[in-house]
Amino acid sequence: MPVTDPIQRTQSSSRSRWPWRIATAGAAAVVLAVTTVACSTEDEPLPSIGYAIDNTVTSYNANTVDGAASGAPQALGRVLPGFGYVGPSGRVVADTDIGTATAMPGEQLTVQYRLSPNSVYSDGVPMSCDDLVLTWAAASGKFTAPDESGAQLNVFDSARRGGYADIERIDCQAGSKDATVVFRQGRGDTDWKSLFGATELLPAHVAARVAGVPDLVGAVNGGDLDAVRRIADFWNTGWTLTPGDLDLTLFPSAGPYRVESYTADEGLVLVANERWWGNRPATDRIVVWPRGTDAAAAAEDGRIQVVDSGEGALRQALNLGEAVDSRTVVSRNLEQLVLATSGVFEAAEARRAFALCVPRMQLFDELGAAGDEDGVSGPVASRLLAPDSPLYPGVVGTASRYAKADVEAARGEREASNQDRMEVRIGYLGPDERRSRTVELIAQSCRDAGIEVVDAGSETFVPSQLSAGDVDAVLAGTAAVAGAGGSADMQRAREALNSAAGSNIGGYTNGRIDEILDALLITGDSATIAGLAAEGEAILWSDMPTVPLFAQPRTVGFAPGMRAAVVNPTTAGAGWNMDRWILGG
Structure with missing residues (x-):
């Protein structure tokens, strides 16, 4: 089912850009975890659907720095839903199964959240406003403690910030289905509907139980830092998903x-939640095959029917055989290089030197162009506005200096940084044929500028390695995500440039950029947005915390006979509506 979206360029044919071999309903018996089931028919849908993604799933918590960059949003959107989800157009759609969110009249933005009266976790504990309070506590930056250098850091390893930092308080009676969220005076965030969304609400009762905090709401609203730190210790690491070692009570x-x-052998198995109060899933069992599992064997055995991957990312890993209906779309995900602001890249001149030798146009032509359709026609030139925004053409002029590699200019900036030579280690999650080729082309182009590029991709790579100094740059998508990413409002991309956001893994700090980002959160006037974005881009192309490359092409394949499967080229991925999938004959 094609999706109308101005940023997408779609190929829908029996041949994709690489040979998918996806199990069909008429194939030989599908191997399940505990039994063998014959092929399905129109009247007898396949009882299990396999879903392969191009990212790892290492945590139940998609809100930590590494969790947000993982495949958790692709895999767990229908396990941990929220008040909204990112739909195929890239915009937030309300999820009324979870509840309602209503902006109340008044000068100060106040939103009334009301959870469904039937909402309950699979362990029998009702959902409550405690879950919203935990999400806010983690992302708001309200709770800090000094690190070894004395700098105050959020005790939660939260990737997100955005509108959560603008919430003044949440009025919540512990255990209630209702919460009143009050924003700070003058902070009427235009993106408030994206808050408390899919994978952002976590079971607060689990965190409170493990942390030994009987009243989580009281601890947060009372500013009990000792209790909140115990909650944060669990929130940061307690929801780790390790294949073969799960305590399902968590x-x-x-x-x-x-x-x-x-x-690793059988993937991440999701089954119908018996306590779910909404429409029962159309297929009782979805098996997610992320990186780190034996997806190759599953593909050979006919256990994968859906694949959602960056173009070329899984080409070496999966042999998916006979061509099926597939489409390659330009996604909302911005392929980019995130640079450190220390080490070899401590000086802005060094970052500009590297950007000047990156062959952005060549990379787009070889790796970023998804087809001949109308849409994105070159490298992405803005970090703050989507390429299909009507304001985009007016803010991208500063990028022209970096459209093509300029070795002489790169050499001059390197010398201005007082470095005779530079070595740049580029990390990414591999194996990934497209990203490996990206690093290869950059290395070839930068060598004559006195910049040696080292391929530091690995199967265990996580974005926090940049903060730790293990690499100098990260090759990834929006907000350093390895797989699916992005949305129409660009909020994740913007907040990854804010000095207070955990997703700002390069440690970039610029006070004026922080002011611009905060202003964009509450601005609805197009002229004001255009002015802020143009000023911001001029600063960012000078400071160079990131090097935008292109809108990431993503290839999505569905087995013949799949119903209700819709491409979603955003952070939600193809699994955004997996509970509606049916695979018939």
Whole structure:
């Protein structure tokens, strides 16, 4: 089912850009975890659907720095739903199964959240406003403690910030289905509907139980830092998903699916949640095959029917055989290089030197162009506005200096940084044929500028390695995500440039950029947005915390006979509506 979206360029044919071999309903018996089931028919849908993604799933918590960059949003959107989800157009759609969110009249933005009266976790504990309070506590930056250098840091390893930092308080009676969220005076955030969305609401009762905090709401609203730090210690690492080693009591679901098991051999198994109060899932069992599992064997055995991958990312890993209906779309995900602001890249001149030798146009022509359709026609030139925004053409002029590699100019900037030579280690999650080729082309182009580029991709790579100094640059998508990413409002991309956001893994700090980002959160006037974005881009192309490359092409394949499967080229991925999938004959 094609999706109308101005940023997409779609190929829908029997041949894709690489040979998918996806199991069909008429194939030989589908191997399940505990039994063997014959092929399906129109009247007898396949009882299990396999879903391969181009990212790892290492945490139930998609809100930590590494969790947000993982495949958790692709895999768990229908396990941990929220008040909204990112739909195929890239915009937030309300999820009324979870509840309602209503802006109240008045000068100060106040939103009334009301959870469904039937909402309950799979362990029998009702959902409550405690879950919203935990999400806010983690992302707001309200709770800090000094690190070794004395700098105050959020005790939660939260990737997100955005509108959560603008919330003044949440009026919540512990255990209630209702919460009143009050924003700070003058902070009427235009993106408030994106808050408390899919994968952002976590079971607060689990965190409170493990942390030994009987009243989480009281601890947060009372500013009890000792209790909140114990909660944060669990929130940061307690929801780790390790194949073969799961304590399922830590992972209750509030969605149509729940986690049943997770092993390298059998994938991440999601089964229908018996306590789900909405429409029952159309297929009782979805098996997610992320990186780190034996997806190659599953593909050979006919256990994968859906694949959602950056173009070329899984080409070496999966042999998916006979061509099926597939499409390659230009996604909302911005392929980019995120640079450190220390080490070899401490000086802005060094970052500009590297950007000047990156062959952005060549990379787009070889790796970023998804077809001949209308749409994006070159490298992405803005970090703050989507390429299909009507304001985009007016803010991208500063990028012209970096459209093509300029070795002489790169050499001059390197010398201005007082470095005779530079070595740049580029990290990414591999194996990934497209990103490996990207690094290869950059290395070839930068060598004559006195910049040696080292391919530091690995199967265990996580974005926090940049903060740790293990690499100098990260090759990834929006907000350093390895797989699916992005949305129409660009909020994740913007907040990854804010000095207070955990997703700002390069440690970039610019006070004026922080002011611009905060202003964009509350601005609805097009002229004001254009002025702020133009000023911001001029600063960013000078400071160079990131090097935008292109809108990431993503190839999505569905087996013949799949119903209700819709491409979603955003952070939600193809699994955004997996509870509606049916594979018939």
